[in-house]
Structures are given as C-alpha cells and as structure tokens.
Amino acid sequence: MNLQQLKTNFLRFISGTDFSKGVLLAFDMVLKVSVAYYFDAIPIGVSLAIGSFLVAPSDVPGNLKHRLFGMLTALFLGVSVTLLSGLLQMNIWLELPIYFVVIFFLAYISVYGFRASLVTFTGLIAFVLGFANLGGDNLIMHAAxxxxxxxxxxxxxxxxxxxxxxxxxxxxxxxxxxLTSKFLAIRSKLGNRNERENLLKEQFNLQISINDLHESLRESLIGNRKRSGRSNSARRKILVFIELVDILELSIAHPVNFQKVDELNEDFPEMISAIEKLLILMSDRLQDISNFLIDGKTIQSHKKIPEQLQFIDDLIETYKKTEPYPQSRPMILLMRNLLDYEKKQYEKILSIERILGAINDRNKVKLGHRKIEQFITPTDYSFSILKENFSLSSTIFRHSLRLAILMIAGILIGHFFHLQNSYWILLTIVVIMRPNYGLTKERSKQRILGTVIGGLLALAIVLLIENPWVYVVCGVVSLIMAFSMLQKNYVGAAIFITLMVVFLYALIQPDAVNVVQFRIIDTIIGAVLAIIGNKFILPAWEHLEIENTIANTIEKNIAYLKEIDKYYHNKEKLSNSYKLARKEAFLAMGNLSAAFQRTSQEPKSNQKQYASIYRYTVLNYTFLTSLASLGTFIRTHKTTEASIYFETYVNYILKNLQAAIQKLNQSVQLEYNEDYSLDAAEEYLEKENQKLHDIRDQEVKEGYQEISNTLRTKMQEVQLISEQLKWLHQVSINLKNITSKKTYERLF
Structure with missing residues (x-):
C-alpha cells in the first residue's frame, strides 16, 4: 500500500460516520465527567457517562423508528440490570441462580436479529459493570x-x-x-483455469459482504422513505442502488459455462484477454464512482471502455473472417452473447454516472417501484419467535445457555482466586463469545493480540511520561478510536480499549504495571473459557446445521427459476415478485457461503463432510449464476414465445432439485409434469437451432454476408437458452448426486 493510499484511507476514516460517532461519544462522556469534576461530583458524572456508553452500541443506522426503539430498549435493559445487580447483595450461592437466569434472558433476546443482538450486548455490559461498583452508594440515584x-x-x-x-x-x-468493483476484477481472472477454485472462494466471501451492504442500504434508503421520500437526492440514491444490484447480477451471469470459456481461450485467447481488459476497465470505473460517493472526487470522462467494446467487436469480425464458416458460428454466437452482457454492464455504469451527475438537481425523479418497501427484509418481533427457539435445536438457545454457564464460571474464578478487577474476565467473555466456534476462536485471538499490544504500548507511555494530562488526552483519543474501530477492525479496537483502560487507571492509581498484568491475565482467562465453552458446552457445529441452509438455498433458486419461467411466458413489465425472488436467491447464496466459511473455521475433526458441503456451495452458486444469465438474457432481449419444451426442461430441473432437497432430509411440495420427455425437448431445441442455421446459410449463398439483427438475436436466444437449460439440468443432476466425487470433477 503506497503513501497516497494510506492518506486516502486515513481521510476516509476520519470523515466516516464511525469516527464521528466515536468523537460524539467521547465528547459527551468527557464533558459529563469534566463538569462533574469541576463541581466535585465525580460519581454523578461517571453515572451519566455510563448511560451514554450503554446506549452507544445500539446506535446503528437504519429505519428511524427501529433505531429509536433499539436505543430505548437498550437503555431500559441497562438501567434494569444495573438496579438488579445492585439489589443482589446476598450470599454468592443464592445470587448465582439469579445471575444465570438474567444472563440467559439477555443473551436470548438476540434471537430477534442484529439490532436485538446489540441490545443484548448493552444488557450484558451493564451486568458486567455492576461488578465494577462505579456508581457509589446510592443505587437509585445511580440508575436514574x-x-x-x-x-x-x-x-x-x-x-x-x-x-x-x-x-x-x-x-x-x-x-x-x-466491493462490486472488486467483484468484477475477480471475474476478469476466472479465465485462468489454474486459479479458478481460489478465485471462486474469494468471490463467495466477497458476495457475503456485498449482500450485507445491500441489506443495510435497503433498510437505510427504503426504510426511511416516508421521511426522505420527498427528496429527489434520496430517490436518486435508490436508483443508484438498483443499478448496483443489477450490475452484480450481470457480473454473476457471465461467464457461466467454464468449459465453453476454456474452449474459447484455447481457440481464440485474444478474445478472453480483451474481455479481461474490459472487465478491469469497468472495475476501475466503479472504483471512480466509489471515490465520488465516499470522497467527493470528480468522475473524469474517458473513452477507454467504448473503445475496448469496439475492439472486441472488431475481434469477433476478424475471427469470423479467418475461421472456417459455418463451423465457427457457435463460437461467434458465444462471443456475441458475452459482448452483449458487457454492453449491458456498461449501460448500467453510465446510468449511475448520469444519476450522480444530477444527484442534487431539483427536477422530479420517479421511482418505478410502487411497493418498494417489499424489498426490506422484515424482522418479526412477535413472542412466537421466542417460543419457537426455546429448545436445544436452536443455535441462539444453546448459545444463551453456554454464555450463562461461562459467565457463572468467570464469576466463580474471580471469587475463589480473588483476582483484581475480575470483571474483566466477564467483559472478555461477553465481547468475544459468538454462537459458533470459528468466530469465537478468531475473536479470541484478536482480543488477546490487541490486549497484549495495547498493554505494552500503554505501559511504555506510562513509564516514560509521568504527566496526567497526557494520560487524559491519550485516554480520550483511545476511546474515540476504540469505538470507531469496534465493528470493522477488532484488533485495533482491542488495542485502544486496553490503552484507554490503562490510562484511566494510571490517573487513579500509580501502579500501571499491575493494571496491564491483570488485564492481560483476565483477558486470556476469558478467551480460554470462551473457546473451551464453544467446543465442549452444547456445541453448535455449523456442519450439523448447514443442511437447512443448503435446502433453503435450493428452494430460493427454485423460486427464482419459476419467476424466470413465468416472465419468459408473459413478457410485460418486470414484476416485484421476480425482483424479490432474485433478491432472496442472492441472499440465500450469501448465507450459504457464510455458513461454508464458518464450517472451514471449525476443528479438522469436525470437517468430515467438508468436501460435500463445498460441492453443495459451488454447485448452488453455479446454478444461481446460470439462472442469472438466463433471466438477464430474457429480460434484456426481444425473445420469441416460450415453447412447451422449455417447460419440459424446467420440470425435469425442478424434479432433480426436489430430489436434492429430500436427500437433505427436508420436505418440499413442488408441482411438475412429464408430458414430454427430455430427449424430445433436446431434439426440438436442436431442430430449432438447425433451422436458424439453415436460414443463415441460405442468406450467405444469396450474398448477404452481414447477418440481420433479427436473425442474430434469434440465433443467440436459441443457443444461450438451450445451453443454459442443459447446464441447469446438469447442475441439478449434480446436486441430486452430490455424494459422487466424479460428478463434481465433471462439472469443472
């Protein structure tokens, strides 16, 4: 990373919302404590600052109503738990059962999703702070x-x-x-057969992040539409988001059949190189758009992409003239299809540039989606969710029990060994504990590393500089940085949290060495407890739960296929049901990729099904890319009427997918028929393809060297749709026969 990139990243960091919220929190807490210090009422200032600290984690963007509800709920839990902890001043053996129930309840709330998990975090932090005795003697005043x-x-x-x-x-x-720019850059390298498997894994992980951003944007842009719907700027941002979603679909839609791409690479490598260069240029263009949105940098106009598109067009013409014809016709059609996709991609990028060029204009902007709120993934806050998950089969239920057991263990360790500030053990467990083993292990490493680095840095500063004002400034800066990094860089956050704690104690007591020593010891104890607990106490191994995720992904792909089928038969305005099915299929694939990633982080002894899970992940992704390719072509081209043989292929694909779901010990109700055999359908498609080729051959004989646009489109349609149907059918068979290693090898 060069100096310019470091400068850009730093400027983005300090201009970002995470940093500004960190500054806001630090300013608020320091102001309260400073005013209280001036009036010799430090306990009051500390209590007021704790209120801010407890609310801050649940301050996440999104729907205004949900945001306020989350923050108020977090505050209510924080105050309630503080009161409860203060009132429980009895024998420890009588307190422990109550602690257990409280911790379980707080953790169990996270069953309602991400925002609820932040509320859970607040409640647990309030519980831990109860052991720190920060509020003085008047409990009611402290809570108020x-x-x-x-x-x-x-x-x-x-x-x-x-x-x-x-x-x-x-x-x-x-x-x-x-991230979409990075996705295109990865796609540009998929022509390299040797690197393809690693690139596909990288692509899986990247799509998880993109899906998360899409969900955040849906809630932020669409969820607040009642408030910002009158703003043309807000409407234009929604349009930009829609185009970015379409760009992702288009980038996934090609190339699909890697066997064909490999053949093209061997036959005409110049074409693959030219498309790679084009994808890089469009990736760079998306990066320019990102720079505009984040940094406000001007998007410079250039003609490189149109020139590259024309170069590819010329390459196709060269291939057409130099290769034997009509034998070269299938490859020419393949190249034309690839070029068409790239042109559609470029049109989407141009559309974003036009929208951003008029982002603050006052002219009225209309959104084509009357029911755009349907695209927000709703969160069900009903009591039935608590009831449904109240069993050992629920991951959150097991996590809540595990967390409660480990917190009780942490309390007992601190009690029997008389550890200084033993509540740091509890704090470590709360911060790093996750429902699955892989994430907890990774978080533990990050926490220990951050604590050790932060402790050594703080110790060096305290030993070299004996100035309380330096400690104050460093403590405030550490608070800002810790809160700013908490979501995206946990090692950095752990470093600054440790710095903040050490500087705070350096102001109160002179022995900073002991502070660092006990903090590192307590952090290691908490991390070890968390790892052991996740591995041995009601473990929730991902490979045991992933069958449901795989089945759900297949079901969402089925729904997407049905919507494509419906649209092909009745090509009118694209319905919201199509877009919703597409969105759900992409999200389901992202969830499966994330689950596979978590599986790869589990102990090797628990990865006996790793190969099968990987094949399921790759095959589902391949199926989705083929669906995206098919759906995109039908949406963006004038096509002929769908035949009964198209239905035949769809029905056989559905039959295979049903068998795949049943093999996963799932049940699914699908309607399909077998009025026509697959052989008849394949024969029909071959006849249609040959009929169009005969027409073209006759045109060539009559001296028409240039093919008409109408005939070219029909030939592209028959070739692409027939290839995609055969490919989808093959992938569906592979999904049904997932236990066969040979099936997987044939696919690639």
Missing part, C-alpha cells in the same frame, strides 16, 4: 443518572442523524460500488 445520561445521548445522536442523514447512505453506496 444512567437513564438521564442515556436519554441525553439518544437526543444528541438523533440531532446528529437529522443533520447528516445522507452521509451514511453515501458511504454505504460507495462501499457497495467498491
């Missing part, structure tokens, strides 16, 4: 001040959100454009 401090922080963050409502949206759009 926490509530007041939290309400004040909710108020000022809401003002901030109102003043800068669009900054976070622009950053999310910029990050989405950036």
């Amino acid at each position: 001040l926490i509530a007041a401090g939290g309400l004040w922080f909710i108020f000022i963050t809401s003002i901030y959100w109102i003043l800068r409502p669009e900054k976070h949206q622009e950053l999310l759009l910029g990050e989405t454009a950036q």
Whole structure:
C-alpha cells in the first residue's frame, strides 16, 4: 500500500460516520465527567457517562423508528440490570441462580436479529459493570443518572442523524460500488483455469459482504422513505442502488459455462484477454464512482471502455473472417452473447454516472417501484419467535445457555482466586463469545493480540511520561478510536480499549504495571473459557446445521427459476415478485457461503463432510449464476414465445432439485409434469437451432454476408437458452448426486 493510499484511507476514516460517532461519544462522556469534576461530583458524572456508553452500541443506522426503539430498549435493559445487580447483595450461592437466569434472558433476546443482538450486548455490559461498583452508594440515584445520561445521548445522536442523514447512505453506496468493483476484477481472472477454485472462494466471501451492504442500504434508503421520500437526492440514491444490484447480477451471469470459456481461450485467447481488459476497465470505473460517493472526487470522462467494446467487436469480425464458416458460428454466437452482457454492464455504469451527475438537481425523479418497501427484509418481533427457539435445536438457545454457564464460571474464578478487577474476565467473555466456534476462536485471538499490544504500548507511555494530562488526552483519543474501530477492525479496537483502560487507571492509581498484568491475565482467562465453552458446552457445529441452509438455498433458486419461467411466458413489465425472488436467491447464496466459511473455521475433526458441503456451495452458486444469465438474457432481449419444451426442461430441473432437497432430509411440495420427455425437448431445441442455421446459410449463398439483427438475436436466444437449460439440468443432476466425487470433477 503506497503513501497516497494510506492518506486516502486515513481521510476516509476520519470523515466516516464511525469516527464521528466515536468523537460524539467521547465528547459527551468527557464533558459529563469534566463538569462533574469541576463541581466535585465525580460519581454523578461517571453515572451519566455510563448511560451514554450503554446506549452507544445500539446506535446503528437504519429505519428511524427501529433505531429509536433499539436505543430505548437498550437503555431500559441497562438501567434494569444495573438496579438488579445492585439489589443482589446476598450470599454468592443464592445470587448465582439469579445471575444465570438474567444472563440467559439477555443473551436470548438476540434471537430477534442484529439490532436485538446489540441490545443484548448493552444488557450484558451493564451486568458486567455492576461488578465494577462505579456508581457509589446510592443505587437509585445511580440508575436514574444512567437513564438521564442515556436519554441525553439518544437526543444528541438523533440531532446528529437529522443533520447528516445522507452521509451514511453515501458511504454505504460507495462501499457497495467498491466491493462490486472488486467483484468484477475477480471475474476478469476466472479465465485462468489454474486459479479458478481460489478465485471462486474469494468471490463467495466477497458476495457475503456485498449482500450485507445491500441489506443495510435497503433498510437505510427504503426504510426511511416516508421521511426522505420527498427528496429527489434520496430517490436518486435508490436508483443508484438498483443499478448496483443489477450490475452484480450481470457480473454473476457471465461467464457461466467454464468449459465453453476454456474452449474459447484455447481457440481464440485474444478474445478472453480483451474481455479481461474490459472487465478491469469497468472495475476501475466503479472504483471512480466509489471515490465520488465516499470522497467527493470528480468522475473524469474517458473513452477507454467504448473503445475496448469496439475492439472486441472488431475481434469477433476478424475471427469470423479467418475461421472456417459455418463451423465457427457457435463460437461467434458465444462471443456475441458475452459482448452483449458487457454492453449491458456498461449501460448500467453510465446510468449511475448520469444519476450522480444530477444527484442534487431539483427536477422530479420517479421511482418505478410502487411497493418498494417489499424489498426490506422484515424482522418479526412477535413472542412466537421466542417460543419457537426455546429448545436445544436452536443455535441462539444453546448459545444463551453456554454464555450463562461461562459467565457463572468467570464469576466463580474471580471469587475463589480473588483476582483484581475480575470483571474483566466477564467483559472478555461477553465481547468475544459468538454462537459458533470459528468466530469465537478468531475473536479470541484478536482480543488477546490487541490486549497484549495495547498493554505494552500503554505501559511504555506510562513509564516514560509521568504527566496526567497526557494520560487524559491519550485516554480520550483511545476511546474515540476504540469505538470507531469496534465493528470493522477488532484488533485495533482491542488495542485502544486496553490503552484507554490503562490510562484511566494510571490517573487513579500509580501502579500501571499491575493494571496491564491483570488485564492481560483476565483477558486470556476469558478467551480460554470462551473457546473451551464453544467446543465442549452444547456445541453448535455449523456442519450439523448447514443442511437447512443448503435446502433453503435450493428452494430460493427454485423460486427464482419459476419467476424466470413465468416472465419468459408473459413478457410485460418486470414484476416485484421476480425482483424479490432474485433478491432472496442472492441472499440465500450469501448465507450459504457464510455458513461454508464458518464450517472451514471449525476443528479438522469436525470437517468430515467438508468436501460435500463445498460441492453443495459451488454447485448452488453455479446454478444461481446460470439462472442469472438466463433471466438477464430474457429480460434484456426481444425473445420469441416460450415453447412447451422449455417447460419440459424446467420440470425435469425442478424434479432433480426436489430430489436434492429430500436427500437433505427436508420436505418440499413442488408441482411438475412429464408430458414430454427430455430427449424430445433436446431434439426440438436442436431442430430449432438447425433451422436458424439453415436460414443463415441460405442468406450467405444469396450474398448477404452481414447477418440481420433479427436473425442474430434469434440465433443467440436459441443457443444461450438451450445451453443454459442443459447446464441447469446438469447442475441439478449434480446436486441430486452430490455424494459422487466424479460428478463434481465433471462439472469443472
């Protein structure tokens, strides 16, 4: 990374919403403590600051109603748990059962999703702080001040959100454009057969991140539409988001059949190189769009992409003239299809540039989706969700029990060994504990590494500089950096959290060495407890749960295929049901990729099904890319009427997918028929293809060297749709026969 890139990253960091929220939190907490210090009322200032600290984690962008509800719920739990912890001043053996129930309940709330998990975090942090005795002797006053401090922080963050409502949206759009740019760059390298498997894995992981950004944008842009719907700027951002989703679909849609691409690479490598260069140029263009959204940099106009498109067109003509004809016709049609996709991709990029060029114009912008709110993934907050998950089969239920057991173990260790500040053990467990083993292990490593580095840095500063004002400044800066990095760089966050704690204690007591020593010891104890707990206490191994994820992915692909089939028969305006099915299929694939990634992080002894899970992941992704290719072609080209033989292929594909789901011990109801055999359908497609080739041959005999656009489109349609149907059918067979290694090898 060069100096310019470091400068850009630094400027983006300090101009980002995470950093500004960190500054806001630090300013609020320091102001409260400073004013209290001035009036010799430090406990009051500390209590008010704790209120801000407890509310801050649940301050995440999104729907305004959900945001306020989440923050108020977090504050309510924080105050309630503080009161409960203060009232429980009895024998430890009588307290432990109550602690267990409270911790389980707090952790179990996270069953409602991401925002609820942040509320859970607040409640657990409040529970841990109860052991730190920060509130003085008056418990009721302490709790009331926490509530007041939290309400004040909710108020000022809401003002901030109102003043800068669009900054976070622009950053999310910029990050989405950036990751989509990387996605295109990876696609450009897939022509390399030797690197393809690693690139596909990288692509899986990247799509997980893109899917998460898409969901955040849906909630931020669409969820707040009632408030910002009158803003043309907000409408234009929605249009940019829609185009970015389409670009992802187009980039996934080609190339699909790698066997064909490999043949083209051997036969005409110049074409593959030219397409690679084109993809890189479009990737760079998306990066320019990202820079505009994040940094406000001007998008410079250039003609490189149109020139490269023309170069590819010329290459096709050269191939056409130099290779034997009509034998070369199938390869020419393949190249034409690839070029068509790239042109559609470029049109989407141009559309984004036009929208951004008029982002603040006052002219009215209409959105084509009347029911655009359907695209937000709803969260069910009903009591039935708690009831349904109240069993050992639920991952969250097991996680809640495990967390409660480990927290009790941490309390007992601190009690019997009289560890200094033993609540750090509990804090470590709360921060790094995750429902699955892989993430907990990774978080533990990061926590220990960050604590050791932060402790050594803080110790060096404290030993070299004996100035309380330096400690104050370093502590405030550490608080800002820790909160800013918490979501995206946990090692960095752990470093600054440790720095902040050491500087705080350096102001209170002179022996900083002991502070660092005990913090590292307590962190290691907490991390070891978390890892052991995840491995041996009601373990939730991903490979045991992943069958449901695989089955869900296949079901979503089925729904997407049905919508494509429906649209092919009745090509009118693209329905919301089609777009919803597409969205659900992409999200399901992202979830499967994430589950596979978590499986790869589990102990080797638990990876006996790793090869099968990997094949399921790759085959489902291959199936989705083929669906995207088929759907995109039908949507963007004028096609003929769908035949009954198209239905025949679809029905056989559905039959195979049903068998694949049943093999996963799942049940699914599908309707399909076998009025026509697959052989008859294949024979029909071959006849249609030959009929069009005969027409073209006759044209050539009559002296018409240039093919008409109508005939070319029909030939492209028959070739692409027949190839995709055969490919989808083959992949569906492979999914049905997943236990066969030979099946997987044939696919690649």
